[in-house]
Amino acid sequence: MNSSDTDLATSPAVATWYGAAEGPGSTGGACGYGDAVAKAPFASKIAAGGTSLYKSGSGCGACYQVLCSANPACSGRPVTVVITDQCPGGPCASDSVHFDLSGAAFGAMAKPGQAEALRSAGSIHIQYTRVPCSYPGLHVAFRVDNGSNPNYFATLVEFVNGDGEISAVEVGQGSSWAPMQHLWGAVWKLNAPVHGPASIRLTSGVSRKTIVATNVIPAGWRPGATYSSNVNF
Template identity: 65%
Template sequence: MALFHVKQSIVFVLVLLFLVHSCYCFNPKLLNVSMVQAASNWSPAGATWYGSRTGAGSDGGACGYGTAVEQAPFSSMISAAGPSLYKSGEGCGACYQVRCTSNAACSGNPVTVVITDQCPGCTSESAHFDLSGTSFGAMAKPGQEEQLRNAGVLQIEYTKSQCKYPGRTVTFHVDAGSNPYYFATLVEYEDGDGEISSVELKQATDSDSWLPMQHSWGAVWQLNSGSLLRGPLSLKLTSDGSGETIVAAGVIPADWQPGKTYRSLVNF
């Protein structure tokens, strides 16, 4: 019997050692690492609001979107940005999630906003959002929107997010100053990164040559060709974040007119 008990003990120890070395057990340190990584996606920023209390801030502001900021899909959920996010206009169209927990009226829930304007005086923090009254109030607990708007400068958190405009394609609004030798267009409703790193133009008479356009201001890109531009014109856009490229083939018709808006069939 003694020998039997010894054998049992040896077997038990061997099984225990096997489990210790092979078990994929819960490790709180691994959980802490993943939580830190998730938290690191959020960065601190300052937040204020401007315009009417339930409005869209200004009418389009420095990005050039005009009254479109009040309408779907923007729906007044927009923000002016300090220099680090506005990026001299190249940050126009970028989408961010913002949330606040620093005030009793904060819900802590993230809301998505689009950069549509510049806040040149917002330099006190590394990042600053001057939100519309609508988007600022959206960070509040239900029924406490006014309390939050009266709080002054808030400390918030933000993270870059993907833009999503269901049912929308990239749209080009031809600048009113365009002519047969100079073409400028506002680019709107880009899914994905929302920021454009380059825009190129191709004429109908030149099937292989893409002409680089220059960033003009806000969300406007321009080409001063010096020669007659022959439509229809195609436009190639490259996303700043992913590097993905899309082509809006023949999106600007041969009889295009300044001030008109032309919708493509593509998006990121």
């Protein structure tokens, strides 16, 4: 996971960590990415966002650089993380900005050999900035929800460059476009048949750019299958 911008102004936040010490936080997660968070391109560098970052799921996929300097174990070097989960309640809700980082991401902010020392602090003050997401060599992919059927279609949207988060999703069949509803996390649904081949039009969350993944959902699509497009922001 790369970011395409590194020298940006930062803002203060609070960071904690969860899950295994060197792990991906959770392979469930409130965005729907599942065990993909432990693999490239996420490579366990993820965060569960507090209220202001998770944004009821619309913040899923956004990329941030985080760094710490207040603790002696901090390296001061930025680490890029993706919002893939929600941190509900407690400080995650009361802090204005709260990152509950994976153990791997939290430790990555440390000096060499100091990851465990930094994690032992539990909660630290950090600096963060929003950065464009960049998934070199990858196109936007659509993972069809397991609950989809001939009269109901839902899909996870992943590997979105740029803003990372999505504000609108539409399904195109023939000459007509039908708006999908945000279901949860990075999953969108349509309460109508999708026969395929079908196109999907995405609108990015901040810049409001649009792209069309033409005929990305084939005829005979299957629940649980992932279909990669040939486009990205």
